[in-house]
Every structure is written in structure tokens, then in C-alpha cells.
Amino acid sequence: MGEMTTGGMKMESMNAIPVFVAVVEEGSFAAAARRLGVTKSAVSKRISLLEAHLGVQLLHRSTRKLSLSEAGEQYFAHAIQSLAAAQDAADAVAQLQGAPQGRLRINTPMSFGRLHIAPLIPDFLAAYPGVGVDMVMDDRVVDMVEGGFDLAIRVRTLEDSALIARKLAPCHNLLCAAPSYLKKHGTPKHPHDLQKHNCLQYAYANKIHTWRFEETNNGDVINLDVTGSYQVNNSEALREALVAGVGIARLPTFIAGADITAGRLVPLLPDYKLPSQIIYAVFPERRHLPAKVRVFIDYLVEKIGGDQPYWETYFNLY
Structure with missing residues (x-):
């Protein structure tokens, strides 16, 4: 890119700053390359050019991991500030x-x-x-x-x-089940009835096996331990099992709404609220x-x- 300089630093070094920061934050050349949308070799070459320009080793390389040298730690601290300033400048210009x-x-x-x-x-x-x-x-x-x-x-x-x-x-969240499941196993009338049912779980929920209910009229809270045959870390997969009649589960209305409107799912325990976000x-x-x-x-x-x-x-x- 020629010998153009800014404050005594070549433009090659300036362009290397986001690459260097990505390598440090991601912990590897490969992960940094994926984040930046370039090849691993391009990242490695850019870091090597930066080190050659500065005349110092910034990263200790091993087959297992990368680590910062003492000079690298100093450079990284200033590089983060440089990136933040550059982003702020870009945002200010974009507003115009x-x-x-x-x-x-x-x-x-x-x-x-x-x-x-x-x-x-x-x-x-x-x-x-x-x-x-x-x-x-x-x-x-x-x-x-x-x-x-x-x-x-x-x-x-x-x-x-x-x-x-x-x-x-x-x-909002609702407790629901398919009509086919309710026809076969009955409709719970009180939260404690759920201990007799197959209660399916969303794996990323807080306290996935303890369901919390609040009575609408008086605010009484019931914390109930439940069990079921299926646990999954995706709400749409949980919804598929519900519609198929596998059991009862908690679903957000942004997933269950269309099925409730169409009658594929039935909301349960209308006198009790589930926690909302x-x-x-x-x-x-x-x-x-x-x-x-x-x-x-x-x-x-x-x-x-x-x-x-x-x-x-x-x-x-x-």
C-alpha cells in the first residue's frame, strides 16, 4: 500500500489493528478469520507483517493456543482504544x-x-x-x-x-397441550394435577423442572416440581412435540399463538399465570x-x- 503514514505509523499497521484484536478476542487465527470473513492465512500474514513492522513479537504461538507477549498486552490495550475511537468516528460521520x-x-x-x-x-x-x-x-x-x-x-x-x-x-407464556393429549390423559384443573402428566421441558429455561404459577385472583404462588419424557433446547422443537400430543409444556405466545388460534393447542389452567418476560x-x-x-x-x-x-x-x- 506504499509508504503513506499517519502519525509515524504505516497504513498497513493501522489496518492490522482490527485483525489483531479479533485474534486476541477469539483466541486463534482460524476463529478470527471466521469472524472477519477472510482466510486463516490472510490473518496470519497480517499479524506477521504487523510484528515485522513493529520489530517485536506480539503473540506467543503454540499448537494449542495463542498468548500475548508483554509487548502484545501493551499493544492490545491501545488497540482496543483505537478501535473504539474509530467506531465512534464512523458513527459520527454516518449520522451526517x-x-x-x-x-x-x-x-x-x-x-x-x-x-x-x-x-x-x-x-x-x-x-x-x-x-x-x-x-x-x-x-x-x-x-x-x-x-x-x-x-x-x-x-x-x-x-x-x-x-x-x-x-x-x-x-407472555402459556401452559398448553394438544386436544389429542387431553382427550387421552384428561385436562388438569389445578397445578398439582401436573404431577400426573408428561411435562415436557425447554432446556434453556431457568429451573427447568420447577414450574411457577401465580393464581390470578389472589396472587398466591405455587412452585411445582414436574417430570417428563422429553427435554429440548429449542422452543419450536418443543412445540412440534406438543402438537403431536406428546405432553404438556410451557410455551411463549409468540410460538403458541397461531396454534391456539387454529385449535391445534389448548391453553390450560386459565386461573393461573406463568412468569412473563x-x-x-x-x-x-x-x-x-x-x-x-x-x-x-x-x-x-x-x-x-x-x-x-x-x-x-x-x-x-x-
Whole structure:
């Protein structure tokens, strides 16, 4: 790239900073390459050029892992600050541009993303042709900063104070089963009746084998230990088993709503509430919120937002 310099540092070294940071955060050249969308050899070459330019070894390489040298630790601390400053500068410039643009990296839970975010993407891309979307669906909660995400959808209580949240909709949960299961095994009238039933489990739930119920009229709380023949880490897979008549389970209304409306699932114990959460759009705190993030959040609020989301329109909760 020639001998162009900025503050005494060649442009090759400047371009190497995000590569170096990715290698350190991911722990390997291969993982950094996947994150950056380049080849492993390109990452290795860039780091070697950076070390040659600086005249010092930044990384200790072994067959098992990479580790930072003392010089590498110093360089990494400044590299992180450099990246943050560069991102802030890019966000500030983006605010001056007329139309949102750039790559928008989104993290969303698997089922909610597939059912309610993915269908919105085509119209969003048509409305904002300067924006590209990279969406990763995963039911595990990931670190947004380490994953390089601009925005995440979270269906739970927020725990990370470094994130800014905007409420999209409530996430209500229902106890339900298929008519075929109820015809064969009977309909529970009280939470304690569930101990006689096949209670299916969502593996990522808190206290998956203890179900909490709150009586609607007086607020009394019942914590009940239940068992069942099936446990799975995906809510749509759990829904498949329910519709097939395998047992009883807790499902969020954003998954069960269409089946309840169609009569494929029946809500149970109407006098008792299950714990609910809130669906948030969250993003890392920044001095300048990129336009691509702002317009996407506004788009989600328009399409999903409200105290009664569209997937609950055709039935009463309690």
C-alpha cells in the first residue's frame, strides 16, 4: 500500500489493528478469520507483517493456543482504544449521511428470529438498500461486543448494564397441550394435577423442572416440581412435540399463538399465570447511535411493538 503514514505509523499497521484484536478476542487465527470473513492465512500474514513492522513479537504461538507477549498486552490495550475511537468516528460521520448504510450485524434467539424477525428482513432491505444485514440466530446469550453485534433481541431480564434497551413487546407464556393429549390423559384443573402428566421441558429455561404459577385472583404462588419424557433446547422443537400430543409444556405466545388460534393447542389452567418476560432490542452504549441501528429498531417497534403484539390478537390470555 506504499509508504503513506499517519502519525509515524504505516497504513498497513493501522489496518492490522482490527485483525489483531479479533485474534486476541477469539483466541486463534482460524476463529478470527471466521469472524472477519477472510482466510486463516490472510490473518496470519497480517499479524506477521504487523510484528515485522513493529520489530517485536506480539503473540506467543503454540499448537494449542495463542498468548500475548508483554509487548502484545501493551499493544492490545491501545488497540482496543483505537478501535473504539474509530467506531465512534464512523458513527459520527454516518449520522451526517442522508441514508442509513453499512453492514448491520444482528443477534436474535433462534425461534423468535425465525418466526418474527426473519419475515421482516426483506421489506427492511428494500426500504434501506444501503444497509446489509448479517443475522445470527442462537438461543444462547452471547457477548455483543465480543461477537461484533450492533443489535440483539433479548427475551429475558436484562443483566448487562453496558447495554441500552428498547422494549418491543411483552413475552407472555402459556401452559398448553394438544386436544389429542387431553382427550387421552384428561385436562388438569389445578397445578398439582401436573404431577400426573408428561411435562415436557425447554432446556434453556431457568429451573427447568420447577414450574411457577401465580393464581390470578389472589396472587398466591405455587412452585411445582414436574417430570417428563422429553427435554429440548429449542422452543419450536418443543412445540412440534406438543402438537403431536406428546405432553404438556410451557410455551411463549409468540410460538403458541397461531396454534391456539387454529385449535391445534389448548391453553390450560386459565386461573393461573406463568412468569412473563419482555422482548427487548438491545445495543452497546455508544456516543453516536449508527443510523442503520436506529432505523432497524424503529422498524421493529412499528411492526412488533405494543402491549398486545400481533401474535396475541386472536385469543384471550386469561
